[in-house]
Every structure is written in C-alpha cells, then in structure tokens.
Amino acid sequence: MKKDLLKSGICIIIFLVSLSGCKKSAKSQFPDFPPDNVTSLMDRDQMLAQLGIVLPQLPPKLEDPNAPPNTFPANPQNPEGNWTDSLRNPDAPISRSVFGLWNNYSDNSNGLFPGPDSARLGNYTPIDLLRMKNGKLITTPEEWWKKRRPEIFKDIQDQLYGRIPPEEILPAVTWNVTTSTGGSGNSAYIQKQITGTIDISRYPQVRNKPEIRAVLRTPAKATEPVPVIIFFGGSGSASDFYWERSSPEGWATCVFELTALQPDNGAGLTSYLIGLVNQGNWRKPGDWGTLVAWSWGVSRLIDYLETDKDVNSKIIGLNGVSRYGKATIVAMAYEPRIAIGFAGDAGSLGTKMNRRHWGQDLENSCDANEYHWMSGNFFKWAGELVPGQYLPRKIEECPVDAHSLLALCAPRPVFMNGGSTSSWADPFGIFLTAVNASPAYRILGEEGFISSERVPVIDKAYIDGTIGYRVHNGGHTDAPNWPAFHEFAARHFDITTLVSSVSSLTLSYREGSSASFTIKSNRDWEVICNADWLKTDSRSSSGSDTITVTASANTGNSGRTAIVTIKTKGREQTVTVNQASPRSVLGVKSEKFTGARTKELVVGSAEGSQASFDIVSTTAWDVQVTYPPAAPTTGRRSMMGSGNWISLSDESGVNDKTLLLTASANPGVQTRSATITVQTIGLPPLSIIVTQEGGAPTLNINADTLIFTSEGGNASPLFVMTNTTWFLQSSDEWISATPATGGNFGQIVVKVAENTGGSKRTGNITVTVDGLQPKVIVVRQEAPAGK
Numbered sequence: 108m109k110k111d112l113l114k115s116g117i118c119i120i121i122f123l124v125s126l127s128g129c130k131k132s133a134k135s136q137f138p139d140f141p142p143d144n145v146t147s148l149m150d151r152d153q154m155l156a157q158l159g160i161v162l163p164q165l166p167p168k169l170e171d172p173n174a175p176p177n178t179f180p181a182n183p184q185n186p187e188g189n190w191t192d193s194l195r196n197p198d199a200p201i202s203r204s205v206f207g208l209w210n211n212y213s214d215n216s217n218g219l220f221p222g223p224d225s226a227r228l229g230n231y232t233p234i235d236l237l238r239m240k241n242g243k244l245i246t247t248p249e250e251w252w253k254k255r256r257p258e259i260f261k262d263i264q265d266q267l268y269g270r271i272p273p274e275e276i277l278p279a280v281t282w283n284v285t286t287s288t289g290g291s292g293n294s295a296y297i298q299k300q301i302t303g304t305i306d307i308s309r310y311p312q313v314r315n316k317p318e319i320r321a322v323l324r325t326p327a328k329a330t331e332p333v334p335v336i337i338f339f340g341g342s343g344s345a346s347d348f349y350w351e352r353s354s355p356e357g358w359a360t361c362v363f364e365l366t367a368l369q370p371d372n373g374a375g376l377t378s379y380l381i382g383l384v385n386q387g388n389w390r391k392p393g394d395w396g397t398l399v400a401w402s403w404g405v406s407r408l409i410d411y412l413e414t415d416k417d418v419n420s421k422i423i424g425l426n427g428v429s430r431y432g433k434a435t436i437v438a439m440a441y442e443p444r445i446a447i448g449f450a451g452d453a454g455s456l457g458t459k460m461n462r463r464h465w466g467q468d469l470e471n472s473c474d475a476n477e478y479h480w481m482s483g484n485f486f487k488w489a490g491e492l493v494p495g496q497y498l499p500r501k502i503e504e505c506p507v508d509a510h511s512l513l514a515l516c517a518p519r520p521v522f523m524n525g526g527s528t529s530s531w532a533d534p535f536g537i538f539l540t541a542v543n544a545s546p547a548y549r550i551l552g553e554e555g556f557i558s559s560e561r562v563p564v565i566d567k568a569y570i571d572g573t574i575g576y577r578v579h580n581g582g583h584t585d586a587p588n589w590p591a592f593h594e595f596a597a598r599h600f601d602i603t604t605l606v607s608s609v610s611s612l613t614l615s616y617r618e619g620s621s622a623s624f625t626i627k628s629n630r631d632w633e634v635i636c637n638a639d640w641l642k643t644d645s646r647s648s649s650g651s652d653t654i655t656v657t658a659s660a661n662t663g664n665s666g667r668t669a670i671v672t673i674k675t676k677g678r679e680q681t682v683t684v685n686q687a688s689p690r691s692v693l694g695v696k697s698e699k700f701t702g703a704r705t706k707e708l709v710v711g712s713a714e715g716s717q718a719s720f721d722i723v724s725t726t727a728w729d730v731q732v733t734y735p736p737a738a739p740t741t742g743r744r745s746m747m748g749s750g751n752w753i754s755l756s757d758e759s760g761v762n763d764k765t766l767l768l769t770a771s772a773n774p775g776v777q778t779r780s781a782t783i784t785v786q787t788i789g790l791p792p793l794s795i796i797v798t799q800e801g802g803a804p805t806l807n808i809n810a811d812t813l814i815f816t817s818e819g820g821n822a823s824p825l826f827v828m829t830n831t832t833w834f835l836q837s838s839d840e841w842i843s844a845t846p847a848t849g850g851n852f853g854q855i856v857v858k859v860a861e862n863t864g865g866s867k868r869t870g871n872i873t874v875t876v877d878g879l880q881p882k883v884i885v886v887r888q889e890a891p892a893g894k
Contacts, residue, residue, distance in 0.1 A: 141389055143314060148375030148475040153285045153389055154483040162205050163490070173497045175209050175227065176272050177203065185858070188821050198582045199530035204470035206490040208500060211464045212530055229498050231462040234507065236547050238513050256547075260440070260515055262507045267456070269395035269482030271403055272384050278306040280319060280407050281311055288327065291754055292610030293680045296350065297417065301361075303407055305368075310386040314378040319404050320364040322346045325417040326354060331677035332419040334446075335359040335412060337405060339427030339434050340366075340629055347751075355627075357678075357748035358603040359418060363408060369400040371430070373479040380404075381686045392483035399482075402438035409444050413625050422446050423601050428585040429532075432523075433457030433480065433831040434840045440515035447599065449522045449592050451585025452532045456481065458523045459536030460509050460543070462490075462502050466533035469502060511541040512771045513574070514547035517555075520599045522575035524588040527565050532580040541574045548573050549645065570595040595717040597629065604629050607673060607680040611759035614686045615788050618660035624682060627651045629673040638669030641684055666727040666761030685727035685761050685790050695785055695793050706795045712802040714772035720795065722764050729759040730766065735780065753781055753797060773802040776878075804831045804878040808855075811884055817862040817891040825855040825884065831876050839870040842886050862888045 137153040155162070168174060176314050177193065178201050180186040190201040194214065201210045211227040237245050237255065245255045264270045264641050271277075303319030324346060325333055329497040334356050349360040369379045376382065376390055380400050395403075405425065413420040424447045427435040432453030439448045454467040461469045470489045472478060478486070488505040491497065513521060523541060527533025545555025557572035568591035569576045575595040579587040595892050596602065606627045614620040626632065626648070632648045634654060646654045654671070660665060671682040697720035701707045710716040722728060732753050756767040773779060778801050786792035807828045819841075827833060832850045837843065841860040849855075854870070862868060867890045875881040 111760045119752050121427065131327065135391075141377040141387065145374055145377055146475075146812070146814065147479070148267065150373045150376055150389070151475045154392065154478070155486060157389075158392055158483060158486055160486055163207055165205075165207050166201060167204070171203070171207075171209075173207065173209060174203075175211055190254050196528055196530060198526070198528050198532075199466065202471065204468065204489065205473050206470050207497075208464070208468055208470040208489075210466060210468060210471070210531075212466065225617070227464055229462065229464045229500065229502075231499060231503050234462075234511065236510065236552045237382075237545070237550060237637075237663045240506065242552070245550070251547065251550050254586055256515065259507060259511050263440060263512060263515065264482075265393060265484060266488070266505060266507060267481055267485050268399050269393060269484075271399060271441065272393055275344060276309065277386055277403075278309060278383060278450065280305055280410070282411050289324075289754065290350075291756075291758060293607055294350075294354070294610075296324040296354070297327055298346075299323040299415075301408070301411060303411070305380070305383070307383055310383050312387060314387070315375065315382075317369065317380040317383060318367045319407055320367050321361050321408055322364075323359065323361045323412075323415070324350050324354070324416075325359040328681070328816040329417070329677060330677050330679060332417060333357065333677070334419045334422030334424065334600065335361050336424040336426055336449075337361045337408060339363055339401070339425070339431035349454045352589055353593075355604070355606045357604040358424070358595075361408065361412070363404065365404055365434075367403050368404045369397050371397065371479075373475060375801045376479055380778070390483060394482060396479055396481040396485075398434050398437045399441060401434045402441045405438045405445070409442070420444075420777055422602065424448065424596065426451065426585070428452055429454070429583065430457075430477075430480065433583070436512055436516070436521070439519065439521065440512050445519070447520045447522075447596055448516065449524075451524055451588070452526060452529055452534075453523070453537070454532035454560045456485075456509075458509055458513070458540050459533040460539050461505070462508050463536050463539070464498075464500075465536055466531045469498070474830045508543075508545035509536075513544035514541055517544070517547040518551040518553040518573060520573045520575065520595065522570070522577075522588075522595050524585050525578040526577065526582045526584060527578060527580050529581075529583040532583060535562065538576055538578070539577045541569075544574060545572075551787070568594070570598065570792075573599070602629075603675060604679045605632060605673065605675050605680055607682055608804040609682055611683040611685065611729060612656065613788065614658045614684060615657075616661040616687045616689050619657060620686070621655055621657040622684075623653050623655040624654050625651065626673055626680070628675055632673055632675040635674065636669060637672075638667075638684075640667070641671070643671060656682075656684055656735070658684070658686050663690055664688055664690050665725050668727075668761050683759055685729070685759050688725055691726040691787060691790055692724055693728060693785065693787050693790050693793065694805040695727065696721050696723060697794060698846075702793075703794070706793075708768070708797045710768065710770045710797065710799050712773040712800040714770075716770045717801070718768045718797070719765055720768070722760070722766060722785060724762050724764075724787070726787050727759070727761045728785055730755055730757070731784045731786070733782050733784065752779070752799070753783075755783075768797065770797075770799055773799050774830055776801045776804050794872050802830065804876050805829055806831075806833060806874065806876050806879055806882055808874060808882055808884065811882075813857055813884060813886050815859050815886070815888045817887065817889045819859040819861045820856045821856060825857065827853045827855060829853075829876055831878075833874050835875045836873050836875075837870070838872070838886075841868070841888075842870045842872060856885075857886065857887065859888055862891060866890050 109319050147187045178190045181189050181191040199212050203209050220282050280303040283302045287298050289298050290296045301321040305317045348364050379458050391418030412418045425435050425445050426449040428451030432450040435448050435450040439445045455461050455469050473489050488502045490501050492503050523537050525537045541556040554572035556574040558569050563578050565580050577588045577591045608625040612622045631649045640659045642657050664687050667686050669684045675682045708718045752771045754769050780798045783795040784792050809826045835847050843858040845856050868888050870886045872884045873881045
C-alpha cells in the first residue's frame with residue numbers, strides 16, 4: 108500500500124529504486140554474507156536469485172500492448188512513471204509491476220464495481236475452503252480444526268508470509284514499564300510506557316538492536332480490568348487520537364511502535380529481529396517477512412498484557428489500516444489470543460482477493476519497496492502462467508487467497524472496511540473476501556458475513572454476522588468506520604460503556620437552580636450524591652438517560668461543591684456541581700503574568716512544561732481552553748487527536764485555588780497559543796493568553812542513498828518529514844530534484860539522465876533546514892553494460 112507517514116516511523120535507510128522497464132541480468136552475484144550497507148534492492152534481488160527467478164525485460168510503457176485502454180502517463184514528460192485515466196483519482200494509481208502486470212480500473216461500467224465487461228479481472232478457479240487438497244469435502248468442526256485449517260495455515264506460511272522460527276532460537280523479552288497519569292475529569296487515564304528489551308545473545312553483532320515499544324492507556328476511573336485494542340503504528344499524538352476515539356466505548360488503548368522491532372523496509376531484513384534470529388544472514392525463501400515479525404511483536408505484547416491487572420486480556424483487539432491492515436489480518440491468523448480485529452482498507456495480500464486484477468495486485472508488492480512484508484516464496488506467484496500470454500497469471504496455482512487468511516481467524520469476529528474512492532485497495536474485492544470466507548465460520552457455528560445485497564451499499568454497515576464490513580464514501584482510511592466497528596464489537600463482547608456528557612456543572616446561588624446532563628451506557632447504573640443541598644431526579648436508571656440536578660439556595664458568602672457519582676459494573680463517572688454564592692468575586696493572578704493590557708503566560712516547548720496561576724474568588728467558577736482554528740490538512744488520514752495541548756489540574760471549582768497548567772511538546776518550530784477563560788455567573792469572563800515556545804527543528808528523510816541503472820529515469824519519491832521549511836539543491840546537472848522547497852510532509856522526485864560515460868558516477872542532493880545540519884542523499888548511477 109501507499110506510504111502512510113503519520114502512522115509509521117521514518118527510518119534512515121538506503122533506498123534503491125526499481126525502474127519499470129530496466130534491464131535485469133539473468134544472474135546476479137551477491138556476497139555470501141550481507142554487507143553492512145545492504146540495500147532493499149540488493150536484498151530483493153538476492154532473494155530472486157535464490158529462487159532462480161529472472162525479471163522479464165519489458166517494453167517501454169508507451170509501446171506495451173498490455174497497457175490498459177483509455178489510460179495515459181500522469182506526467183507526459185515521464186511516461187515510465189505512474190499512469191492515470193480521465194478520473195485522475197489519486198487513490199487509484201495505475202502502474203506496471205516488474206513482472207509486467209498493469210493495475211486495472213478500466214472495466215467500471217457499473218461504477219464502483221466491475222461490470223460484465225471486466226475481462227482484465229482474470230478468470231481464476233475458486234478455492235473451496237471446505238475441500239481438502241486431496242478433494243475430500245469436510246463437514247464437521249473437528250475436521251476443520253484437525254485437517255483443513257492446518258492445511259490452509261501451512262500454505263499461508265509456506266507460500267506467502269513465512270514461518271515464525273522455532274521457539275528455541277527466538278529471543279527472550281524483558282519488560283520495563285514507566286507509569287504516569289494524564290487527561291482530566293472523566294477522560295483521565297493511567298499511561299504506561301512499555302519497553303520490551305530483546306535478548307541479543309544469539310547474535311550480539313546484530314547491526315540494529317530490536318526493541319518492543321508501546322504506550323498503554325487505561326481509564327483512571329475503571330474499577331475492574333478493561334478490554335484493550337492494540338493499534339499498529341504511530342507515536343506521540345497518535346495515543347491521544349486513539350484514546351479519544353475508543354475510550355468512550357469502553358476500551359483501553361495500546362499503541363505499538365513497531366518499526367523499532369522490525370523497520371518497514373527490505374534493508375533491515377538482515378538486522379533487527381529477523382536479522383538477529385538469522386544471525387545476520389540473508390533470509391531463506393520460507394523465512395518470515397516483516398508482517399509476521401510484527402505479529403510476533405503483538406504476541407509478546409499480549410504476553411505482557413496478560414500480566415497487567417488493569418487489562419482484561421480475554422478481550423484483546425487489533426487494528427491497523429493500509430499495510431498495517433495487512434499486518435492486522437496476518438497477526439490474527441497467527442495469534443489465536445487476538446479476540447477481534449479491524450483490518451482497515453488493507454488491499455492485496457491483506458483483505459482483498461488476490462486472484463482478481465482490480466486495483467492493487469500481489470505483483471505490485473514485488474518491487475523493492477514492499478516485498479519485505481512477505482516471505483521470499485511469494486515471488487513464485489508473480490508473472491505469466493503461460494509464457495507470452497498476459498492472463499492468467501501464476502496466482503492461479505497459489506493454493507490460498509485472502510479468504511483463506513480470513514478463514515484462519517474463524518470463529519473470531521473480524522471487521523473490514525473500504526472506501527468508495529479507494530480503488531487501489533479494491534473495496535469490492537474486500538467484500539468478496541467476506542463472502543467467500545463465510546463457509547469456514549458457518550462450519551464452526553457462526554454466521555460469517557450476512558448481506559442481502561450482492562454488492563455493498565456505500566455507508567451501510569454490515570455487522571449482523573461474525574464478519575463485519577463497511578465501505579464509506581471517501582478515500583484510503585478507516586476513520587469513518589469506527590462507530591460501526593464499536594457497534595459490531597459490542598454485539599460480540601460484554602464491554603461496559605458509561606459516559607457522562609459533562610464533567611462539571613455550575614449553578615446559581617438561587618433556590619431551585621438546576622441543570623441536566625446525559626448518561627450513555629449499556630448497563631443498569633445508580634446515582635449517588637454526597638451533599639444534602641443538591642437533589643437528583645433519579646437514583647438509578649438503565650441504558651442512556653438524562654439526569655437533572657436541583658440545588659437549594661446558597662445563603663453563605665462562598666461557593667460550595669457537591670459530587671454526583673454514576674456507577675455501574677466496572678466503571679464510574681463523576682460530575683462536579685459547583686454552586687455560586689450571592690457575593691461573587693472573581694480574579695486571577697500570577698507572578699509569571701506578562702503583558703500590559705492582557706494577562707499572558709509563557710511555557711516551554713518541551714513535553715510536560717508547566718506554569719501556574721491563582722484564582723481569587725468567593726464563588727463558583729469554571730475554566731475553558733480554546734485554540735485557534737486548525738489549518739486544513741491535506742493528508743488522507745489525520746492522527747493528531749483533538750489538537751488540545753494544554754491540560755489543567757482543575758476545570759472548575761469554588762473560591763480560591765491555584766491551577767497548574769501542563770503543556771504537551773510543541774511539534775513545530777513556531778510558537779503557538781491558546782486562550783484560557785475563567786468565568787462565573789453574573790461577572791465578565793477573564794482571559795489568559797498562553798504562548799508556548801517553538802520546538803526544535805526536525806528533518807527526516809526515508810532514504811540516504813539512491814541507486815540508478817545506467818538508463819536513468821525517475822526514482823520512487825523520497826518522503827520528507829519536517830516541522831519547518833526545507834530547501835533542496837542538486838550537486839550535478841545530470842541530477843534533477845524537485846520541488847526546490849517544501850514543508851511538513853512532502854515528497855522529493857529525483858530524476859537522473861542516462862549515463863553515456865564509461866564508468867559509474869556519484870553525486871548528491873542536499874536538503875537543508877534552518878538550525879540543523881544538512882541531510883545529504885547520495886545518488887549513484889551504474890555504468891553502461893560492458894563499460
């Protein structure tokens with residue numbers, strides 16, 4: 108799948124480009140042991156050499172008779188790059204695999220779904236999940252568990268994803284946990300930074316020491332263990348994003364920073380976890396790929412979670428989108444302790460049928476950017492089945508497909524999604540996977556996928572069975588489908604939800620002053636109030652309901668507080684009710700205030716920077732933080748949470764109090780600001796401007812070396828991640844790099860001219876930002892053959 112930069116760490120690696128149409132030697136020579144500067148392309152081609160596979164010599168794309176009709180180069184100046192069609196859908200790129208297969212979207216007479224003219228889909232023999240390879244039909248659950256499932260799992264391992272090494276050579280993991288707290292009110296949480304130190308005694312020389320890193324959050328007000336969702340990928344504000352989305356539905360969250368265990372590239376296959384177990388050697392064709400290595404990391408995290416008293420380890424979910432959606436469904440197949448999965452828009456080698464040429468194809472993953480996800484054996488299923496005949500492809504002879512992978516998850520519930528414009532991931536192909544996997548569920552007594560339609564309705568949630576599916580109106584993301592997933596999960600597990608619409612209320616001092624709030628729950632619950640002067644209209648209820656609180660008159664000279672507690676099995680929520688006094692005074696002060704006319708506070712840029720101010724009052728008050736409108740994002744998926752970066756020790760109260768302000772790290776180099784408003788009934792509000800200092804500049808690029816063949820051409824784009832503006836310069840005229848400047852998340856396109864000289868040549872492009880050492884990307888080009 109395409110890069111999802113916000114969810115994946117960027118590693119500085121050597122990145123080789125595979126140019127479509129370039130000549131490949133029939134036999135390449137590789138060192139017996141991988142060098143320290145091994146590259147993704149070197150590793151990929153070494154695996155092809157082990158398998159005896161030679162990439163075909165392809166014609167220029169403009170001369171290729173197999174090019175899809177009505178398509179053309181997206182950039183007329185670069186016909187060897189990606190192509191497009193009249194729709195120019197960015198989520199439907201048209202490329203040609205290194206084995207010559209073109210992505211197909213041309214047969215769309217029925218709109219989103221292929222019509223009867225879909226000749227380029229291919230016509231492949233269906234794989235019957237309930238029929239053994241010897242032809243015998245299985246009819247009982249016992250036959251599934253003892254015969255057919257082991258047969259399918261063996262093929263999944265041997266033909267596509269690889270085997271986890273024997274237990275005796277796998278490393279031990281030692282855990283270290285650092286606990287902190289965060290959030291406020293009913294959103295307060297306990298956070299645990301989990302670090303799994305991996306024993307490297309099997310191969311101490313491993314170039315990069317692997318590590319398991321995760322951030323676990325559990326609700327501070329839970330009174331019994333809660334279920335948890337493990338999220339593939341992400342760091343920093345990703346924990347806020349997932350927490351805000353899933354904690355109200357009764358879940359804890361655990362964000363797995365997986366690239367510290369095994370990076371998302373082929374250059375790392377002889378290092379990190381896979382390289383450690385292989386003692387630095389090349390992979391063999393049946394060895395595990397990155398997806399299975401990540402699944403091993405999930406299994407080890409589950410080992411830890413089973414020891415954590417705050418977690419209900421009987422209900423552990425797993426989620427990922429795009430390549431992490433592939434990782435989700437693979438991990439569920441390999442790890443039976445995962446109780447439920449949400450594989451988001453996962454495409455080929457994930458949740459869409461591979462024996463179907465629409466959108467992303469298995470052969471797209473044969474280039475140097477994606478092959479590392481699978482075992483080397485998956486290359487065997489790329490290319491023409493009959494030499495010289497475009498279709499069918501060798502995938503015809505592969506004994507398993509996406510529905511086989513999903514069937515290995517049975518009878519556990521799995522939810523999948525697609526997007527109406529995410530044609531690359533093939534939303535209809537994902538729907539077909541759900542349909543075709545259902546026999547495995549039914550033989551185990553579950554319904555599988557339930558739908559009365561032969562094609563899915565956009566924005567309709569199919570969640571009546573044990574396989575759930577939804578295609579949203581939009582692109583390559585899972586975000587719009589989370590409400591459907593939570594409803595789907597609630598049908599299969601007894602997960603307590605209890606959410607109050609407010610954390611605090613402010614009432615006037617007068618007799619009979621009142622206010623209401625709502626409770627959302629799936630349980631019976633009770634209401635407890637700790638003050639005689641405050642009455643609630645209900646002492647108990649069930650499901651979702653409204654509670655009204657009414658106060659008697661406050662005749663004193665200061666504000667007063669009561670606590671309303673709502674309790675149910677395993678959860679509680681509290682609402683602080685503050686009542687004003689007849690004698691209202693409100694002010695704020697701090698020795699740190701600056702500004703002649705406005706009250707201003709300055710906090711540092713680092714995580715956890717703090718400042719404080721005093722509220723001087725004789726009444727009830729509440730505090731609100733507002734932020735300037737966020738700039739629109741251009742990415743397909745934002746994971747920045749709500750954007751709130753200030754937390755306060757109290758959001759409401761009475762009388763005098765000191766409030767502590769804590770800021771999260773400023774990810775940008777510019778200062779940022781927010782406004783704190785302190786207010787009470789009957790008096791003008793008071794404002795405090797909080798300014799946070801700018802953070803240090805950052806610059807990450809996903810490659811430090813590009814290698815071209817002598818023919819030259821365009822490289823796959825370099826991805827740049829920074830928090831400021833970068834500038835680009837090339838060292839030589841034969842190297843063209845664009846754009847000259849950019850910021851935040853961007854791409855650099857590098858093109859080199861044909862090398863007509865007699866030797867290799869080397870140049871570079873330099874990326875600079877103010878305040879940092881320049882990043883230099885080395886550009887190497889091979890000499891022409893025979894020179």
